Amino acid sequence: MIETELPRAGMSRWPWLLAACALAGLVVALVWRRGGERPPPTEVAASPSSEAVARWRANHGGAMPAQPESTAEEPAQEDAEAARPREGIAAFPPPGTKRIKVGLVVPEDFPLPNGYMRHYQTTDKGEMLRAILMFHPDYKPTDSHGNPIPIPEDRIVPPELAPPGMPMERLEVPEDAYADAGVR
Structure with missing residues (x-):
């Protein structure tokens, strides 16, 4: 009897490679769906809805943590900016919510000394200012003695601290700069 070995078609690695990719995809999908390991939230809404409680139990198992009793007087409405999501398109401020900063206009050909910078802005319609x-x-x-000079909190340079030789022209905000046209 003659024994012959069948030639391999080069397919012996493919099943293992496909199985490894499928397993990796499954792990990624499960982690993504679960949202990774997140610590329980430290702040809870004033009165969680039954849907929120059900989501909590599904994701964390067990009862929701007790809501902290507030002794200080809190404003009735949270700061909308702090509560805004910071992912995807929501990472950008909605039109009309970020006011244009007014300061001294810097000509493009004016050389800036160290410590200064140009701040570029756009209107809600996307026009560059x-x-x-x-x-x-x-x-x-x-x-000159090395003592710190106080600067404005918004870091906009006042005319008295502008570099020598720079023109003293203030930025004029266009009438149609904001999506909510009546607001300035």
């Missing part, structure tokens, strides 16, 4: 002068976030200005 001329750049205004701001302090760089890492810059801490000092006087």
